[in-house]
Amino acid sequence: MRWEPIKLLRDVPNSNGQLLTKFTSYFGFDRCAWYERPYSFAKLLAGQRSYNAGYEFDTPRFNSRWLDHGELYRVHGTSLVVAVGHNYGPYEDIIKCASDVVRPLGLRVIVYDWAVDWYYPNETVLVVYMTDETFKRYEHKLLSFAPVKALI
Structure with missing residues (x-):
């Protein structure tokens, strides 16, 4: 995994850098990375650091149904x-x-309103996974950032 300073990882015609900045600034995230399927999503x-140790994945093979256009964000120097x-x-x-993915792993997920996603605002839904x-x-x-459609 290669962490880099915050930027639009998918700088497509309809992406919105201001919405990304709002998200990262609000939570204090200062690093981003492309999502690459690890053996252990929960450990990631x-x-x-041992998130890629193992021989079996703990998430479904095709992630586009639960984590489409995946990205990672973090606060440098923390977990x-x-x-x-x-x-x-x-x-x-x-x-x-x-919810089918997070429940067996003991993780949490928040599904936000369409309007806050920076990839294709009002076309894609922002879904955030965490421990x-x-x-x-x-x-x-998390609960006051934007309208929440689901909290699992």
Whole structure:
């Protein structure tokens, strides 16, 4: 995983850098990386270096249903890591797929309103995955950042 300073990882015609800046500034994230499927999604989000140790993946092979256009954000020098998806589809499908992934892993997920996603605003839904520890640290901010469609 290669962490770099915050930038639009997917600088597509309709992406919105101001929405990305709002998200990263609000939570204090200062590093980003492309999501590459690790053996342990749970260990990756816990900031553990051993996230690629193992022989079996703990997430479904095709991530586009639960973590489409995946990106990672973190606070440098801490274990605070979140995975962000920019998913297409009705909220109900996104929520079901996300909860099917996080429940067995003991993770948390928040599905936000369409309007705050910077990949394709009003076309994709911002989905944020994290550990319970990260959720507890940011709970107030996570719930007041934008309208929440689901909290799992």
